[in-house]
Amino acid sequence: MPNYKLTRRDFLKASGASLFLAGIPLQGFTQDKPPGKISVIILEGGMDGLSAVPAFGDPNFEKMRGILVPENYLKLNSFFGLHPSLKNLSSLMASNNASIVHATSFPYKKRSHFEGQNLIQGGGLTPFSEKTGWLGRSLELAKIPGRALSLEMPLILRGYGENDNFFPAKINNSSKININLVEKLTAAHGKVGSDVFEKVKQKSLLTLENMPRDSQSLAEYAGKAMAKKDGPTASVIRLSGFDSHASQDDGNGNDHGIDLAKIDGVIAAYKRGLGGAWDNSIILTITEFGRTVAVNGTRGTDHGYGSAGIIAGGAISKSRVISDWPGLAKNEQYEQRDLMSTIDYRSVCAACIEKSLGLDHDLIANKVFFEPKLPRVFDYLFS
Amino acid sequence: MNENFRIAQKLGLMFRPEETLPQDIKGWAIKQLHAPSPSLGIGNVGSDVKPWPKIFQPSLDQKAVKLRIHWETIKRERKKKGGYTESAQRANDRDNLMYEKDILRFSHRNVYGSDQLRLRLMSFWANHFTIGSFDSREVIGHAMEEAILANFNDSFSTMLYKVTTHPGMLSYLDNHISAGPNSNQVRWAKANGEQAGLNDNLGRELLELHTVSPSANYTETDIRNAAKVLAGWGIDIKGNPLSSLMDQGGTTNLWDMYKRNWAEPGNKMVLGKTIGTGKGGLKQLTDFLAAHEHTVMHLSTKLAEHFVSDVPNKTDVNYIASAWRQSNGNLDQIHTAVIERAIASKEPKFQLPMTWLFQVLRLSNATYFMGWNEINTSNNSLKFNMQPMQIFDELGQNLWAERQPNGYSSKKEEWMSGEMFERRIRFADSIWTSDSQIQSTSVIMDRIGASKETRKLVESLHGMSSRSKKNQFIALMCSPELMGLENA
Structure with missing residues (x-):
């Protein structure tokens, strides 16, 4: 196991603007052919970041989470662990091919699925402000087609006439x-x-060959297609089941663990499909919000704010848990109920676009997220 | 298309070949609101259309009995050596689960029913009040017919209350396990070191999706208080013995299940309104929300988006909203206003895949869904053997699918994808190929008064081969006119 060297002072200081301001001049895309591949896993329902990536080093963690603390969690460092369902992710972390961003969110605090999902896909400043999606706009700027693995065309990919979707x-x-x-x-x-x-x-x-319909087979197919010469550069997979208001942990770690294992399986399937193309690929999760820190009355958690993001792929060369940890004490929570978000997840998306599509950060900030001052976190993820 | 079919497309499911076309389409449409039809269907492919047998239309109580038997069978089988085998599971599901028959009956009604306008409205409201989980699928059909359709000649507030207290909704949004923080249940649980308390799932969606919408600027306290009003309502719909239902709710009626010991004592304030304690609190809350100005505007807009135009103008929305206000939320008046605006507006309305499928089947008189005797069988005499659940999954719109509570969008931009359009071609192909007795393309075009452009498209695929005839049929069904993308 590599040493992640995670101590509180090493956490990214998202609130410190100087760390994020990139200041690179706007100059269109930097290369003719995109340097990598990008895949987005949409976790529908609002993933509980504290279940996927428990912060057992926080003095309030056990007290606040009670029955939801997973048994046998996989240790990442002295502060964070991984849910036992994320075994594959754990080995990717060990081989420096994955990172976690924790206490992060899109800038949306109103806890509605409907609005939140629109915002994380549209990537605009407010829900429903955009008719196109942030990945679609990125591909448009990079002049490359993408493909969505779902029956309908998800908002995240809209914006570029040539984008296509596919579901056998x-x-x-x-x-x-x-x-x-x-x-x-x-x-x-x-x-x-x-x-x-x-x-x-x-x-x-x-x-088109016949194939099973499960998310892993689709991910493997996507990986294979993307690995081909002139294959698609981007793909999106949506996983549902993260709206865990109840029975989040049935006592045997089965219930929500099944949903988390789906993420783990999809990432593994992407890797199998991508083969050698894994080395320049990035896979990232997005979710509309995190959940309450405290367990609710029904062994679940209600809609919240900050969550965790998973970034995997060979384009990562050093595994990290990137976080400006806000703490879990009542007064450290957002509105005394939710995990606070201290990192704007749009910055993480922007870094993944920059790495995979070779677009300039300022261009992404301006033309993809309409936020000229969006902090650049590229170095924390990819250096 | 002629006016009859233009309106039947926007508001209904199209007239079948044997149906007489109305002289006064607007009068017909409004009369439809008071013209219920029995559940019509077929027992076998090729047999006559007649009402569904009573045995396949169980009451909620009968469904509950079947669910109990289903659960007891699972428990019994699990104890056996070898456990709950796949064949035992198949037999148990076939004998004791009803949802597949419910989907088939819903499909038959939409294909054969004479109450096409009511059925469109039923699907609209069923989507508005989405229930979509594995645990609730046995009662989704019941909620559609008894909580929604059965209240069309009543008020929105009645429908809202009946849907909110429906066991399907209460279980889908986890309310059946939610207990007031100061309830007896929570006190007992705490004393025994167990977990019990509130979740805000239904409380939140009741405000956000079902009634006032975020435009009302409610707070987290409003949501939590709504959840407290709801605490105590509902029970696990599978596997509870009658004695336990009586103990907890004082009744065996799943649709009136209020567990006093789970309820939060005291008054609750929601959006400035004080809601009283006890079982009556919920009716107070749903009545208040049903009449709220933000509900009126939210739902008038949503109705207009579904039936009038993707981007309804203010006149359309205000017309419906004012009918709502003047009638105190009477659904007859609201629906009548929707009909009037849909007819007055010449805007085409894009037809979602499910509606389009029913319309294609009614226009072409094709037999596509299997009969009620054929479900769960692999009857080889059927050329076409897709289960209804699979048909709607492939279409990309399934009112029984597990999905998020915000439901399907009425706006065409959500449905504009190559894959979705390919499905339409393939379903039109599949329908044509499955039924050799299908109505000819030219007869359909004459009856609906197809536009010059549509005729030109169909004519361009002219040929003597059977493949040409098939392609002409597909072209008609996927024409801009029949998809609702352009008017004649």
């Missing part, structure tokens, strides 16, 4: 799409419809 169909009695038919439909539809039918046409030219 299993419809009895339907045959390969007829290209002539799709061309006629494309011509008959107005702009809104014909743009979409144009994508159907492109897809009809591909041969």
